[in-house]
Amino acid sequence: MTAAQTNLLGLNRHDLESFFTAMGEKSFRAGQVMQWIYQRRELSFDNMTDLSKLLRSKLEQTACLELPEIVRDQLSTDGTRKWLLRLADGNCIETVFIPEVDRGTLCVSSQVGCLLTCTFCATARQGFNRNLTSAEIISQLMVADSLLNQAGQERAVSNIVMMGMGEPLLNYDSVISAMKLMLDDLSYGLSKRRVTLSTAGVVPAIYKLKQDCPVSLAVSLHAPMDDLRNELVPINKKYPLKQLIEACHDYVATESRRRITFEYVMLDGVNDSDQTAKKLINLIREIPSKVNLIPFNSVHGIHYSSSPIKQINRFRDILLDAGIFTITRKTRGDDIDAACGQLAGKVQDKTKRSQRLAVQATASH
Ligand code: SAH
Numbered sequence: 001m002t003a004a005q006t007n008l009l010g011l012n013r014h015d016l017e018s019f020f021t022a023m024g025e026k027s028f029r030a031g032q033v034m035q036w037i038y039q040r041r042e043l044s045f046d047n048m049t050d051l052s053k054l055l056r057s058k059l060e061q062t063a064c065l066e067l068p069e070i071v072r073d074q075l076s077t078d079g080t081r082k083w084l085l086r087l088a089d090g091n092c093i094e095t096v097f098i099p100e101v102d103r104g105t106l107c108v109s110s111q112v113g114c115l116l117t118c119t120f121c122a123t124a125r126q127g128f129n130r131n132l133t134s135a136e137i138i139s140q141l142m143v144a145d146s147l148l149n150q151a152g153q154e155r156a157v158s159n160i161v162m163m164g165m166g167e168p169l170l171n172y173d174s175v176i177s178a179m180k181l182m183l184d185d186l187s188y189g190l191s192k193r194r195v196t197l198s199t200a201g202v203v204p205a206i207y208k209l210k211q212d213c214p215v216s217l218a219v220s221l222h223a224p225m226d227d228l229r230n231e232l233v234p235i236n237k238k239y240p241l242k243q244l245i246e247a248c249h250d251y252v253a254t255e256s257r258r259r260i261t262f263e264y265v266m267l268d269g270v271n272d273s274d275q276t277a278k279k280l281i282n283l284i285r286e287i288p289s290k291v292n293l294i295p296f297n298s299v300h301g302i303h304y305s306s307s308p309i310k311q312i313n314r315f316r317d318i319l320l321d322a323g324i325f326t327i328t329r330k331t332r333g334d335d336i337d338a339a340c341g342q343l344a345g346k347v348q349d350k351t352k353r354s355q356r357l358a359v360q361a362t363a364s365h
Helices: 013-022 029-039 053-062 134-150 172-183 203-212 226-232 241-253 274-284 309-321 353-363
Strands: 069-075 081-086 092-099 104-107 111-113 128-131 159-162 195-199 216-220 260-266 289-295 325-328
Touching (some): 013 029, 069 134, 081 134, 172 195, 216 241, 260 309
Parallel strands (some): 104 159, 195 216
Antiparallel strands (some): 081 092
């Protein structure tokens, strides 16, 4: 890519129309090019045969379609597949494909590392470098779609979860732009129900999301009391539970079929007691929701352990008895570190957090 070239990947329909009108072309060119790129997987302007030769050569000069480089492609024994992608600046991010009987879910990253410091998460330990561009976000879907297609799995990605590295609501504009592209009929045409954004609770952005792109919402709750949540998910100090729960209420208020998914990582002896389950029930009982219990996946250097399966089941049953729809999320891809909270990529950390943690670890040995 030269400085004068615009990477057209990641431009949603509106932005791509502006690109074409700015070069004196009709806005419907945007739709044609989107179909070439995302539906026919064509990345060479020269092969876009319903564009005039002149336009194709203009595009060669002014635009480009640049995907990240695939540096590692790992397959888990359970069929989960994880890619390490190198971005133009050398940072690397991870994307995970989770096949199930009735769907294929792609777990997409939104940032290089993460600014949040949730104590049980691998990404948090990597520190933070920068937000991903919308091109880098949609590229993850393009890479997965294309490689799975080459492996004979046509349109294998049916669901997207913004649950990879990073906090999507702290990279708001690029995430919205990329999600609009996922939903657009001229590209992937996914329904809003099949795209889920997961947040640790950036409250003002939850209200905005409802206006701008109301996809399914998952909230990483992990604790029903402020003191414990302050510890596990420190952004809770800024946006405490009362505010978060109000925002969740608002998110589902006007659409009758919509439900919030509350994610809850099960940490042995920390947030998994019967009493905590009851507090959780009181906190969320008024909200149309379901709870996903996530067995804690081990992360190097983090000293929590997962609740035993017996306690997870017990916790689940207490919620079920109170009429709260609850499932235990199956751990997938942990043999290749692709499970929830295990994504780490290669982050050129700007926060010095990763360095600090490494020093602490050596000091404590
Ligand atoms: N920042 C967003 C997106 C990340 S989603 C969010 O917090 O929602 C990743 C999910 O995996 C979150 O629910 C996160 O809390 C959970 N998670 C993080 N570390 C984990 C671990 N070690 N074991 C199990 N789940 C974990």
